[in-house]
Amino acid sequence: METEKGSLVLSRQFEKVNAILEKYSHNVDNLIAILQEIQSEYRYLPEEILTYVATALQISPAQVYGVATFYAQFSLEPKGEHIIRVCDGTACHVKGSLQVLKAVRENLGLKEGESTTSDLMFTVETVACIGACALAPALMVDEEVYGQMDEEKVQQLVEHLLGEGEKVDAV
Amino acid sequence: MRFETREELEKYIAELKNKTGKKKVLVCGGLGCLAKGAQEVFDAFKEAIEREKIAAEVEKLEENPGLVKTGCMGLCEAGPLVRIEPEEILYLRVKPEDVEEIVEKTLKDGEVVERLVYQEEVDGKVQYWSHFKDVPFYRKQVKITLRNCGTIDPQNLNEYLARDGYLALARVISEKTPDEVIEEITKSGLRGRGGGGFPTGRKWQFARVVKADKKYVICNGDEGDPGAFMDRSVMEGDPHSVLEGMAIAGYAIGAQEGYIYVRAEYPLAVKHLRKAVEDAEKAGFLGDNILGSDFSFRIIVREGAGAFVCGEETALISSIEGKRGMPNPRPPYPAYRGLWGKPTIINNVETMVNVPVIMLRGADWFRSFGTTNSAGTKTFALAGKIRNTGLVEVPMGITLRDLIFDIGGGIQNDKKFKAVQIGGPSGGCLTERHLDLPIDYDSLSGAGAIMGSGGLVVLDEDTCIPEVARFFMNFTQNESCGKCVPCREGTKHMLGLLQKVVKGEANTSDLELLEETALVVRDASLCGLGKTAPNPVLTTLRYFRDEYLDHVVYKVCPAHVCQAMREYRIDPEKCRSCAKCARVCPVSCISGRPRVPYVIDQEKCTKCGACFEACPYDSITVEWRKKENE
Numbered sequence: 001m002e003t004e005k006g007s008l009v010l011s012r013q014f015e016k017v018n019a020i021l022e023k024y025s026h027n028v029d030n031l032i033a034i035l036q037e038i039q040s041e042y043r044y045l046p047e048e049i050l051t052y053v054a055t056a057l058q059i060s061p062a063q064v065y066g067v068a069t070f071y072a073q074f075s076l077e078p079k080g081e082h083i084i085r086v087c088d089g090t091a092c093h094v095k096g097s098l099q100v101l102k103a104v105r106e107n108l109g110l111k112e113g114e115s116t117t118s119d120l121m122f123t124v125e126t127v128a129c130i131g132a133c134a135l136a137p138a139l140m141v142d143e144e145v146y147g148q149m150d151e152e153k154v155q156q157l158v159e160h161l162l163g164e165g166e167k168v169d170a171v
Numbered sequence: 172m173r174f175e176t177r178e179e180l181e182k183y184i185a186e187l188k189n190k191t192g193k194k195k196v197l198v199c200g201g202l203g204c205l206a207k208g209a210q211e212v213f214d215a216f217k218e219a220i221e222r223e224k225i226a227a228e229v230e231k232l233e234e235n236p237g238l239v240k241t242g243c244m245g246l247c248e249a250g251p252l253v254r255i256e257p258e259e260i261l262y263l264r265v266k267p268e269d270v271e272e273i274v275e276k277t278l279k280d281g282e283v284v285e286r287l288v289y290q291e292e293v294d295g296k297v298q299y300w301s302h303f304k305d306v307p308f309y310r311k312q313v314k315i316t317l318r319n320c321g322t323i324d325p326q327n328l329n330e331y332l333a334r335d336g337y338l339a340l341a342r343v344i345s346e347k348t349p350d351e352v353i354e355e356i357t358k359s360g361l362r363g364r365g366g367g368g369f370p371t372g373r374k375w376q377f378a379r380v381v382k383a384d385k386k387y388v389i390c391n392g393d394e395g396d397p398g399a400f401m402d403r404s405v406m407e408g409d410p411h412s413v414l415e416g417m418a419i420a421g422y423a424i425g426a427q428e429g430y431i432y433v434r435a436e437y438p439l440a441v442k443h444l445r446k447a448v449e450d451a452e453k454a455g456f457l458g459d460n461i462l463g464s465d466f467s468f469r470i471i472v473r474e475g476a477g478a479f480v481c482g483e484e485t486a487l488i489s490s491i492e493g494k495r496g497m498p499n500p501r502p503p504y505p506a507y508r509g510l511w512g513k514p515t516i517i518n519n520v521e522t523m524v525n526v527p528v529i530m531l532r533g534a535d536w537f538r539s540f541g542t543t544n545s546a547g548t549k550t551f552a553l554a555g556k557i558r559n560t561g562l563v564e565v566p567m568g569i570t571l572r573d574l575i576f577d578i579g580g581g582i583q584n585d586k587k588f589k590a591v592q593i594g595g596p597s598g599g600c601l602t603e604r605h606l607d608l609p610i611d612y613d614s615l616s617g618a619g620a621i622m623g624s625g626g627l628v629v630l631d632e633d634t635c636i637p638e639v640a641r642f643f644m645n646f647t648q649n650e651s652c653g654k655c656v657p658c659r660e661g662t663k664h665m666l667g668l669l670q671k672v673v674k675g676e677a678n679t680s681d682l683e684l685l686e687e688t689a690l691v692v693r694d695a696s697l698c699g700l701g702k703t704a705p706n707p708v709l710t711t712l713r714y715f716r717d718e719y720l721d722h723v724v725y726k727v728c729p730a731h732v733c734q735a736m737r738e739y740r741i742d743p744e745k746c747r748s749c750a751k752c753a754r755v756c757p758v759s760c761i762s763g764r765p766r767v768p769y770v771i772d773q774e775k776c777t778k779c780g781a782c783f784e785a786c787p788y789d790s791i792t793v794e795w796r797k798k799e800n801e
Contacts, residue, residue: 031493032476036435063494070495070652072477073435089397090592090628091554093642128479128646130436131400133554133628134203134247134561143438145206170206 014052016041021056028057031067035074044075080116080123082161084108085140089129092137096150100137101126103151107158122161146170173455175463177341180332187333194237194278195256196220199321201243201404202439203561204250208266212251213240215270223274239330242408244321246308247561249289254303254321261303262287308559308578313540315548316364316401316524317564320408325443328450331411337456339527340415343422344464347530352423353379356526359534360546365391365482365519366594366623367699368545368612371526377506378424378514386426387515388417390523391487392433392440395479396595397646399626401550402520404562406433406440409524410447414470416523418457419530421468424516429470430491435477444472479596479650483698484509484517486652497654498698519624521550541567545611555592555628556583565610572606575629586631590715594623596643597703599710600636619710621703635732636715637722640707641669647704658701661692665708672719675726675735682719686712725798734778736796741782743768745790752782752791 020037024030034053039045045068054061068074086101101124108122116123132138135147146157147170159165174180198204198213216238244252249263255277262273262284269287276282283299289306291298300306314320323330331337343352357372378386390413394402406413417429433441448470451457459467473491480486481496488510490496509515525547529537538546545567551574554560558580565574571591575581582588590600599620601608608614612622630639648662668685671677689705689712696702712719721727728736741752741761746768753761753769760776763769771782783791 029491029493032490033474033493036474036476066495067493070478070497071475074476090595090626090639090642091398091560093397094555094628094630094634094639127436128395128650129397129399131394131403132202132206133398133400133552133626134250135206136554136560138206145202147203147206170208 014049017049017052018056021053026057028059031057031059031064032071035064035068039074043081044078047076078116078120080121082122082142083140084122084124085127085130086124087128087130087132087136087138087140088126089131089133089136091133092129095136097126097137099151100139100149100154103154104139104158107155144170173453175455177345177462180337180341180462184332184335184338187329190333196238196278197241197244197254197256197322198239199242199244199250199252199254200240201247201250201321201408201562202400203243203247204252207250207264209240209251211267212253212265212270213238215267216253216274219270219274220278223278239324239327241322242320242325243404243562245312245317245562246306246559248559259303260301261289261306263289307580308561308563311569311573311578312564313548313566314564315528315537315540316405316521316550317409317562318528319412320405320562323409325408325410326446328411328447328454331409335531336411337415337451337454339530340418340422340456341462343419343530344462344466349379349423349425352419352530355534356423356529359529359537360541360544361522361525361529361537362545362612363519364521364525364549364624366597366621368622371518371522374506374516374518375420375423377504378426378516381507381514383514385428385511385513386424387510387513388420388424388426388429389484389487389491389510389515389517390417390429390431391482391484391517391519392431392437393475393482393487394434394437394520394624395482395650396597396624396626398552398554398592398595398628399624400552401562401625403434403437403440405520405524405550406431406437407443410440410443411451412524412527413444413520414447414451414457416518416526417470418461418468419526420516420518420523422466424514426516427467427469429468430510431470431472432475432481432487432491433472434475441472441474448472478652479646480652480698480700483700486698487517488515495652497652498700500697521625542609542611544613549610549622549625551625551627553579553627553629556586556631556634557581557629558583567611568609570607570609571601574610574627575606579629582629582631586633588629589632589634590630590636592628592630592639592707593626594621594703594706595626596646597621597699597706598623598626599706600630600639600714601710602714619706619713621706633730633732635673635728635730636711636718637669637672638728638730638732640711641666641673643707644669644704647700651700651704655695655697655701657692657695658697658704661688661696662701662704664688665692665705669708672722673728673733673735675722675733677723679720679723682712682723721798725796727796727798731795737778738773738794738796739771739776739778739780739783740792740794741769741771742790742792745788747788747790749787751785751787755781755785757781 024034050064051061054064088097137149138147157168251265253262253265283301288299288301353375361371362368478496481490483498485499486496505515541547548564548566550564592600644666648666651658651662653659689708693705760772
């Protein structure tokens with residue numbers, strides 16, 4: 001009786017995962033796309049779901065874990081609601097992206113080694129290039145690009161994101 | 172509608188062409204312009220044009236002008252860009268407030284709003300260039316790959332058709348055998364634009380002759396080079412050209428299925444490509460029995476998940492198969508055994524986009540651009556310390572000087588040119604004496620750089636060369652997949668050595684070790700990533716050895732970038748011996764006694780700057796260390 005109840009809870013919990021697996025017809029060739037959709041649903045890849053996906057696709061958990069850890073896009077830890085990607089491509093780098101990164105982290109109060117704020121609102125990452133080289137140094141807040149950043153503009157942007165300041169022009 | 176025959180398509184294109192020729196307002200919807208407020212400009216035009224239509228007395232407007240949001244027009248620096256057709260007037264830095272004036276003057280009366288056009292000082296006189304082809308940035312450009320980018324609405328199939336879209340595919344299917352297609356591409360001299368420069372026709376020929384039940388065409392849109400955005404612009408601004416090129420490739424090698432692998436960081440490109448695939452399927456340019464023939468071809472858009480190594484063709488194949496994106500030894504080449512073990516050709520976005528126009532206008536026409544061994548054009552993303560950052564396309568064989576100084580407008584803030592980094596982390600740094608080098612595959616590799624995908628980052632006197640080399644090595648070390656030892660370990664060691672250089676901890680034997688390691692990694696790595704990763708190190712060691720020696724021997728950073736080359740000193744006149752600096756110093760390198768000025772031990776100082784922040788009397792100064800003989 002209890003196991004039945006347990007499996008019911010489990011199947012409810014994995015309902016969304018099942019829908020995603022269904023959409024990709026349980027085809028292991030689509031593993032990356034499956035994980036991408038799971039991540040956009042949960043904002044990260046919870047361990048028990050990775051195991052579940054492995055079982056459902058009849059592959060080893062190692063194979064799923066291997067893919068999940070190979071690609072930069074996947075995260076095994078919860079990410080913030082908003083993701084701030086500071087571009088550290090060549091063009092941005094020579095125009096001072098490291099100062100921008102430092103300013104973002106300081107304004108959000110991130111300590112060394114932390115990338116997500118404790119309230120799970122923001123995750124700060126660097127990205128190799130967002131292709132906005134003409135706007136260097138640039139960063140992305142979710143899908144919005146902000147260019148020609150400096151310390152002052154970062155401060156305004158973070159204030160705005162925290163709901164305190166006014167909207168910041170993209171450039 | 173669905174096109175069943177080539178004649179139907181030709182008739183439809185002719186009708187579309189009849190309809191055009193009226194006024195058109197093109198607003199650049201490229202990333203640079205959008206970030207600078209192009210959407211607001213677009214909305215203002217929409218509002219103004221709709222209102223003018225209602226007010227019947229001002230019907231001087233010939234007809235309602237078409238308003239189009241295009242892909243990247245190239246001159247990102249001066250965005251938002253607006254072009255008025257058919258006069259081809261280019262307006263720069265357009266704000267929503269300017270829209271009224273453009274509508275009143277240019278659209279109604281055909282006048283030019285002078286203050287918004289490109290201005291150039293010629294012999295002390297200001298010259299206004301209203302026609303976009305007169306603007307220095309565009310003067311030497313030849314647009315083949317970017318023929319539609321910045322001119323059409325990428326999400327509207329009719330706009331593409333009006334510029335002979337899918338006509339090449341229709342002609343190929345109805346007139347040519349696959350062998351004839353390959354012959355034409357071979358004759359055109361088209362070489363892979365992803366960086367390697369392998370002849371495209373030959374690659375297709377290999378896949379053509381292999382017998383297999385299934386074959387695949389892959390378009391590599393995994394533009395991972397930091398500092399490059401050409402493929403992004405093409406996929407966003409002209410997605411149908413990519414699809415048409417792939418379909419022709421599919422016909423030539425006998426494939427039924429194609430994949431476009433796009434970087435995860437390019438959500439807009441994915442969106443535009445998916446919409447284009449859907450529209451092309453509805454119109455009968457993709458899917459079963461294309462244009463009534465027995466040729467069927469499908470295209471699937473796949474998103475990458477963030478791995479630079481997936482730009483390497485065998486790694487890309489693994490990634491499409493849903494595996495870790497790790498490369499495999501070649502041979503077998505993908506043309507024999509590729510995706511799911513079947514013959515596969517992989518071409519870069521730019522290569523694919525060249526295919527339809529070659530089939531339409533002929534190999535000889537294509538060969539009329541560029542040089543004997545490098546036919547056609549190449550797109551470049553100009554970035555870094557250059558005045559006109561943006562997207563350009565030039566005939567092969569043009570010199571770096573023309574590209575950087577004429578088209579790119581020279582260096583920002585009148586600084587001095589120092590180097591140009593061409594080909595991203597796989598490429599090399601070239602110097603002033605290479606400026607007259609023609610840009611083609613062979614000249615560049617002769618100088619130790621590569622054509623690469625087309626990222627071109629200009630560095631000025633304020634850029635520290637060893638720091639840039641460290642930056643690239645940090646990137647490749649991060650992106651090394653770890654499969655082969657030379658790349659996995661070698662890049663890590665090179666990075667460690669470069670870190671020592673910029674921290675002022677290296678000695679001359681470290682430089683020798685760096686060079687030696689670089690050569691081993693280059694010669695022994697499995698895939699392109701490792702083979703080319705040492706290029707930035709090797710070229711900078713070759714052309715900027717003095718700057719390395721400055722860091723290593725004199726512990727000086729001439730560009731004033733490397734923090735470790737600074738010196739913190741306490742001005743004995745100003746110091747009040749409060750000991751605040753000594754208390755915050757994390758390495759306890761500041762000593763002193765009451766009423767005696769404090770002193771920083773330069774040997775121990777880590778240049779963290781904590782004392783500088785803590786001093787209440789501004790008695791601590793920071794200076795860049797100079798060479799002793801200076």
